[in-house]
Amino acid sequence: xxxxxxxxxxxxxxxxxxxxxxxxxxxxxxxxxxxxxxxxxxxxxxxxxxxxxxxxxxxxxxxxxxxxxxxxxxxxxxxxxxxxxxxxxxxxxxxxxxxxxxxxxxxxxxxxxxxxxxxxxxxxxxxxxxxxxxxxxxxxxxxxxxxxxxxxxxxxxxxxxxxxxxxxxxxxxxxxxxxxxxxxxxxxxxxxxxxxxxxxxxxxxxxxxxxxxxxxxxxxxxxxxxxxxxxxxxxxxxxxxxxxxxxxxxxxxxxxxxxxxxxxxxxxxxxxx
Amino acid sequence: xxxxxxxxxxxxxxxxxxxxxxxxxxxxxxxxxxxxxxxxxxxxxxxxxxxxxxxxxxxxxxxxxxxxxxxxxxxxxxxxxxxxxxxxxxxxxxxxxxxxxxxxxxxxxxxxxxxxxxxxxxxxxxxxxxxxxxxxxxxxxxxxxxxxxxxxxxxxxxxxxxxxxxxxxxxxxxxxxxxxxxxxxxxxxxxxxxxxxxxxxxxxxxxxxxxxxxxxxxxxxxxxxxxxxxxxxxxxxxxxxxxxxxxxxxxxxxxxxxxxxxxxxxxxxxxxxxxxxxxxxxxxxxxxxxxxxxxxxxxxxxxxxxxxxxxxxxxxxxxxx
Amino acid sequence: xxxxxxxxxxxxxxxxxxxxxxxxxxxxxxxxxxxxxxxxxxxxxxxxxxxxxxxxxxxxxxxxxxxxxxxxxxxxxxxxxxxxxxxxxxxxxxxxxxxxxxxxxxxxxxxxxxxxxxxxxxxxxxxxxxxxxxxxxxxxxxxxxxxxxxxxxxxxxxxxxxxxxxxxxxxxxxxxxxxxxxxxxxxxxxxxxxxxxxxxxxxxxxxxxxxxxxxxxxxxxxxxxxxxxxxxxxxxxxxxxxxxxxxxxxxxxxxxxxxxxxxxxxxxxxxxxxxxxxxxxxxxxxxxxxxxxxxxxxxxxxxxxxxxxxxxxxxxxxxxxxxxxxxxxxxxxxxxxxxxxxxxxxxxxxxxxxxxxxxxxxxxxxxx
Numbered sequence: 001x002x003x004x005x006x007x008x009x010x011x012x013x014x015x016x017x018x019x020x021x022x023x024x025x026x027x028x029x030x031x032x033x034x035x036x037x038x039x040x041x042x043x044x045x046x047x048x049x050x051x052x053x054x055x056x057x058x059x060x061x062x063x064x065x066x067x068x069x070x071x072x073x074x075x076x077x078x079x080x081x082x083x084x085x086x087x088x089x090x091x092x093x094x095x096x097x098x099x100x101x102x103x104x105x106x107x108x109x110x111x112x113x114x115x116x117x118x119x120x121x122x123x124x125x126x127x128x129x130x131x132x133x134x135x136x137x138x139x140x141x142x143x144x145x146x147x148x149x150x151x152x153x154x155x156x157x158x159x160x161x162x163x164x165x166x167x168x169x170x171x172x173x174x175x176x177x178x179x180x181x182x183x184x185x186x187x188x189x190x191x192x193x194x195x196x197x198x199x200x201x202x203x204x205x206x207x208x209x210x211x212x213x214x215x216x217x218x219x220x221x222x223x224x225x226x227x228x229x230x231x232x233x234x235x236x237x238x239x240x241x242x243x244x245x246x247x248x249x250x251x252x253x254x255x256x257x258x259x260x261x262x263x264x265x266x267x268x269x270x271x272x273x
Numbered sequence: 274x275x276x277x278x279x280x281x282x283x284x285x286x287x288x289x290x291x292x293x294x295x296x297x298x299x300x301x302x303x304x305x306x307x308x309x310x311x312x313x314x315x316x317x318x319x320x321x322x323x324x325x326x327x328x329x330x331x332x333x334x335x336x337x338x339x340x341x342x343x344x345x346x347x348x349x350x351x352x353x354x355x356x357x358x359x360x361x362x363x364x365x366x367x368x369x370x371x372x373x374x375x376x377x378x379x380x381x382x383x384x385x386x387x388x389x390x391x392x393x394x395x396x397x398x399x400x401x402x403x404x405x406x407x408x409x410x411x412x413x414x415x416x417x418x419x420x421x422x423x424x425x426x427x428x429x430x431x432x433x434x435x436x437x438x439x440x441x442x443x444x445x446x447x448x449x450x451x452x453x454x455x456x457x458x459x460x461x462x463x464x465x466x467x468x469x470x471x472x473x474x475x476x477x478x479x480x481x482x483x484x485x486x487x488x489x490x491x492x493x494x495x496x497x498x499x500x501x502x503x504x505x506x507x508x509x510x511x512x513x514x515x516x517x518x519x520x521x522x523x524x525x526x527x528x529x530x531x532x533x534x535x536x537x538x539x540x541x542x543x544x545x546x547x548x549x550x551x552x553x554x555x556x557x558x559x560x561x562x563x564x565x566x567x568x569x570x571x572x573x574x575x576x577x578x579x580x581x582x583x584x585x586x587x588x589x590x591x592x593x594x
Numbered sequence: 595x596x597x598x599x600x601x602x603x604x605x606x607x608x609x610x611x612x613x614x615x616x617x618x619x620x621x622x623x624x625x626x627x628x629x630x631x632x633x634x635x636x637x638x639x640x641x642x643x644x645x646x647x648x649x650x651x652x653x654x655x656x657x658x659x660x661x662x663x664x665x666x667x668x669x670x671x672x673x674x675x676x677x678x679x680x681x682x683x684x685x686x687x688x689x690x691x692x693x694x695x696x697x698x699x700x701x702x703x704x705x706x707x708x709x710x711x712x713x714x715x716x717x718x719x720x721x722x723x724x725x726x727x728x729x730x731x732x733x734x735x736x737x738x739x740x741x742x743x744x745x746x747x748x749x750x751x752x753x754x755x756x757x758x759x760x761x762x763x764x765x766x767x768x769x770x771x772x773x774x775x776x777x778x779x780x781x782x783x784x785x786x787x788x789x790x791x792x793x794x795x796x797x798x799x800x801x802x803x804x805x806x807x808x809x810x811x812x813x814x815x816x817x818x819x820x821x822x823x824x825x826x827x828x829x830x831x832x833x834x835x836x837x838x839x840x841x842x843x844x845x846x847x848x849x850x851x852x853x854x855x856x857x858x859x860x861x862x863x864x865x866x867x868x869x870x871x872x873x874x875x876x877x878x879x880x881x882x883x884x885x886x887x888x889x890x891x892x893x894x895x896x897x898x899x900x901x902x903x904x905x906x907x908x909x910x911x912x913x914x915x916x917x918x919x920x921x922x923x924x925x926x927x928x929x930x931x932x933x934x935x936x937x938x939x940x941x942x943x944x945x946x947x948x949x950x951x952x953x954x955x956x957x958x959x960x961x962x
Contacts, residue, residue: 164371168436171330172386173359186376317821425909455678455848460892460905467902482822489894489903512896526822540823543791 010262013197016255020248024075025066032181034255044238054270055228055240063241073217074252077134081141081203082196088142089149090192093179093205096150097157111147119144120206127215135214141206145199150220152195179263190267197260202251208249224249275307277344278444278476279329284338284348286324296548298324300500302338303574306444311470311477313491315484315523319547321479321500326446329478330364331355341446360390363442367449369429372420379432380417384408386440402439409472410435411465427458434465438473446478451486463490484527488512493580496520499547499555502574506581516577516588519556524531554586562590639666639705640810640842641690641727646702648685648694650913657913659685661866661922663702667810672836672843674853674874677863679728680910687812687846691729692719705961706810725755728803732815734795738787744798745771745783748805755806766805773838774801774831794826797831804835811836814846850889854878862886865910866920870948880932882949882958884927921952929953 004010030055043060054064096104114122123140129138157180160166169183172227183190204224210216211225219226229246235242286299299321306312314322326352327333329340331347340348347358366372374382383403387394394402404414410431430450435444439529447466451459467490470477488508489496495505496519505516515521522540542559545551551558557567566586574582621868643665646818649656660682667673672913675683688694690704692714703710712724731737739747748767752758758766771779787795796816803811813832817825831859833856836843847853853860854874855941862870881887908926916922917935924934931952939950949958 098392122484164366164368165374167332168366168372168433169374169385170332171362171439172362172436173356173389174385178389183374183377187374200593224509317823427909444736455910456889456908457678457831457894460894460903461895464905466903467884470760484822485896486894488896489899508896508899526826541827543824574795 004262007266009258009265013258013260013262015252016260017259020252020255021070022077023071027072031068032062032065044234044271047240054240054244057227057238057241058234059201061171063227063244066222066227067224069222069246070227070245071248071252073134073223074207074249077138077141078200078203078256079206080138081145081199083234084138085142085145085199086196088151089146090153090185092146093150093153094157094185094188097154098161098176098184099181100158100161104154107150111150115147118231120267121208123206123210124215132210132215133218137207137210140210140215141203144206145202148199149192149197153188153189154186156191157184160184160187190263194260194263194267197256197263201256201260204249204256205253224252236266275310277305278307278308278342279304279478280323280341280344281305281329282339282341284328284335284340285326285331286321286328286333287336290548292548293390294548297500297550298547299328300388300503302500303396304495304502304505306476308490309474309477309492313324313487313494314478314480314497315480315482315487316497317544319499321421321545321547322482322497324450325497326364326448326478326480327443330362330446332364361441361442362444362446362549364436365430365433365437365442365445365447365450369426369433370421370453370455372433373429373436375421377418377420379407379419379421379424380404382432383417383435383439386436386554390440406439407432408433409469410439425458426454427461430454430462431465434462434469438469438475441473442475444476446476446480448480449482450479451481452481459486477546484523496523499545499550501555501584503556503585504583505574505591506577506583510578510581514589516581516583517556517585518562518590520562520583554584562587595769599880624893637668637670638665639668642705643686643690644703644705646686646704647700647715648682648687648689648702649699650695650697651699657865657916658690659698659791659913663866663868665861665868666845667842668837668838669809671859672833672845672857674845674847674850674857674860675855675863676850676860678848678910680865680913681863681865682866683846684814685916687756687814687844690810691723691727693729704752719738721940724808727810727812728806728808729805730796730799730811730813730816733819734792735787737799738795740787743786744790748783748798748802749936751805762820770805771798773835774798774804775827776801780871793822796820798830800828800835801944804839804841807839808841810842810844812844814848815848816845817852818848826850829853832856846870849931850874850878851893862889865916867882867922868948868950870947870949875891876945876947880959881950882944882947883923884929884953888926888928910915919949929957 041060043056043058045056045060047055054067057063057066081253092107096107109245123137123144125139126143127136166183169179174183207216207223208225211223214229217223217226224245228242228249231238231241233247235237281302284299284302288296288298290296293574298532302321302325306367314325316322324333328335335348338348339346342358342362347355380400380403383406386398387399397451403417407414407416412431416424416428418466421432422427424432451462452464454462454481456524462567463486466477469475479487479490491508494508494511495501495502496517498519504511504515504520509522514526515524540559545558553569554560554567557563559569564587570586572584572586575582576582577588621756643663646660646663646665647658648660649658667674678685685694685698685857689700689712692701693710700712704712706727707721714722738744745764745767745827748770749760749763752763752766762958768779770784771783776782776794776797782790782794790798799831800816816832817828820828829852832843832845835841845853845857850860850862851941857874860871860874860877861868862885864885870877870881870886877886881890885906888904891904892906894903905928911925917924919938920929920935921927926929927934933952937952939952942949942951944953944955944959951958
């Protein structure tokens with residue numbers, strides 16, 4: 001674990017993600033004002049004015065509060081996507097990689113096909129069919145994130161399938177499930193965590209994109225992408241209104257991307273220390 | 274009379290190389306290993322000695338032929354049926370770094386086979402057995418709490434031996450267990466293997482490329498070349514004067530290595546590729562005594578005297594004038 | 595007198611420079627030589643390591659992997675550096691050709707042609723490396739470029755250091771490939787490394803190493819990756835080229851028996867220090883240092899069957915666990931005394947060899 005902290009990218013990413021996570025935790029206990037309460041007198045307040053820390057939007061709603069709510073939504077979507085995509089993808093990938101054979105070949109063709117298909121388009125199609133809302137957004141993003149997990153865990157399992165310690169476990173009578181989940185997976189955990197971190201960032205990004213297009217989270221529930229889309233009409237009048245959600249998205253995505261990159265970099269440099 | 278523990282009958286194992294060509298790793302091999310003995314299997318890389326070991330512990334399945342354990346066939350049965358033989362047939366691996374899962378503590382690893390095969394034991398009993406096993410192989414019981422990373426090569430190989438012995442098997446395949454170790458550590462592990470063999474009344478199949486090590490430890494040895502057993506017999510008979518020219522070449526090369534023996538290389542040329550083995554005797558391309566019949570006909574193992582056979586048309590050949 | 599003879603016996607100006615830079619060296623190695631083998635002893639040294647120390651920094655402290663090493667290889671001589679893993683033999687070999695890890699901190703000097711090559715710039719090294727000093731690695735597959743035909747790789751090596759036409763380079767490469775005993779050279783030179791056997795690849799590596807007629811060749815475990823019956827062939831080839839081309843060879847190996855018939859002088863290393871040095875035949879037949887003795891006793895052989903081997907207890911201490919002073923072997927030595935952990939062992943010269951041990955001469959030789 002210590003070796004990851006020697007990587008600059010990982011540390012910066014962790015600091016950024018840490019900021020966002022503390023905002024998230026803060027939001028569980030304390031939120032200023034009311035999320036959807038409109039206050040037409042105080043619309044487009046500058047940050048700091050009239051007790052609004054980050055100003056207000058076109059309906060006089062508190063931006064700080066809406067941002068914090070947006071962060072909550074982003075985390076909710078990102079975490080569920082990364083966890084469910086990671087779990088399902090890893091199970092499919094490692095079982096397929098360990099046993100190999102015909103099933104593995106067919107499965108990989110599916111995964112290849114899905115990877116060749118634009119993910120956002122797939123999400124758009126799903127939402128078009130099932131309607132928008134948090135549940136369907138998560139479903140779409142999970143399916144989008146699957147191939148990466150399948151690939152990484154499959155290649156890890158194929159590599160370790162012939163490792164001597166796996167042979168040793170087989171000779172000692174360990175079952176296939178035991179070998180995959182107890183012997184192999186912990187050894188490829190860093191790669192899976194890196195992928196999960198990247199998938200989280202990807203999901204946050206995709207959700208922002210979908211909400212921006214009005215296809216993700218339904219208003220009036222706040223979401224970072226939606227705030228961005230609402231704010232774009234007032235770029236000149238209230239620049240902070242555009243900049244703030246944009247900055248939050250950027251920091252969130254960058255933080256988790258850097259964590260993922262950091263883990264990958266440290267692992268590719270080999271196991272030292 | 275000695276009792277047969279393992280019998281291999283006409284076993285053949287083929288692989289496919291990257292060009293999809295058939296590579297015969299083990300070619301029609303027949304061999305018996307008797308209870309309580311140490312059988313040494315020697316040969317150069319690619320001769321099929323490790324494949325034979327892997328076939329015995331069922332890491333690989335033979336294409337043809339049968340393997341018997343205490344008279345029962347174990348080669349044709351399902352993985353589920355074989356499970357009960359897993360406790361009996363164990364293996365020590367070559368690479369002390371690769372053969373131990375780096376993410377698990379030594380104690381956990383030692384307890385794992387017990388969790389699988391000895392469901393009657395309580396967690397406390399398992400822990401105590403693991404600790405006792407560590408002491409048996411000459412390690413402190415505090416090693417149970419360590420990760421493999423903190424162990425030296427020699428210590429890891431002791432752990433590897435403990436892992437093989439914790440189920441109290443009767444047959445152990447040791448595949449090059451000391452070749453990755455330094456000489457001073459190698460001697461420690463060889464002594465340990467010899468004493469544990471007595472203590473656990475094991476039958477040992479010792480696989481190595483190093484004839485010095487094999488002939489030190491074994492009662493009988495078999496020499497493999499290109500997937501074929503070319504000579505097999507009691508070690509004291511063979512070392513007095515091997516019948517097969519390849520065995521003699523190996524002996525003189527390893528004497529060289531221990532600082533005795535002739536300076537001149539005894540064999541010229543390379544080992545032929547196993548994907549394109551020569552017709553006739555597999556050794557004829559490098560044999561100094563090769564005759565017409567050797568190129569044509571493959572020799573079979575023939576008994577020279579009791580407990581000693583060689584596969585050569587002209588055993589005990591000497592240099593022609 | 596010895597010095598005069600040494601100077602007179604020298605052929606090239608390399609040696610002269612080396613001698614001029616280091617007055618008094620001749621006396622030193624005549625001291626080592628003692629009796630016999632006079633012709634060999636009088637050759638000047640190609641490379642000389644003086645008080646060479648190579649350390650790795652960890653947590654602000656320096657841990658020496660090689661400590662106060664004195665070593666020299668004379669013109670046309672084959673010397674061997676023997677030791678187990680972690681003894682520093684490979685680090686020493688890499689330093690002589692300037693390929694030591696960048697993190698390593700170096701002290702002392704390595705003299706080639708009278709100059710300390712540890713101070714060389716990368717540009718100076720590129721002229722020296724591959725031309726005057728070359729190296730053969732343990733694993734030929736990783737040392738050869740897998741995407742270039744082996745013939746081309748040898749030719750490139752020639753063109754890099756010699757002013758010859760491409761045609762001449764090819765002819766030279768082919769001649770060298772014949773000299774290292776490769777069959778059907780024209781076809782083989784068009785092969786890629788993966789199409790050759792291990793023995794053939796190592797022959798290619800050797801051809802490449804000798805192609806510019808270097809003054810010194812370093813061979814780091816050149817036969818360890820090969821089968822025993824091939825090992826003998828490669829060793830024989832090294833000896834043949836050493837005789838024909840008069841190249842000095844430093845052979846790095848973990849096996850003393852293997853180098854017996856090849857090398858004249860041998861250094862036994864343990865945990866970063868030389869513990870014993872002398873003529874191979876003598877050390878092999880009558881080891882004196884407790885470590886060398888332990889090694890000999892630990893080697894299994896058919897003759898020892900039924901008896902337990904005598905292993906050296908314990909393991910080589912890790913870099914950060916080695917004593918700062920005293921004998922490096924004292925933790926594993928059955929004959930260690932109180933003084934061993936306190937003071938560095940002195941150099942005892944016995945019958946033309948050097949033993950670094952606190953035991954007295956009588957105790958070392960076993961004579962009453």
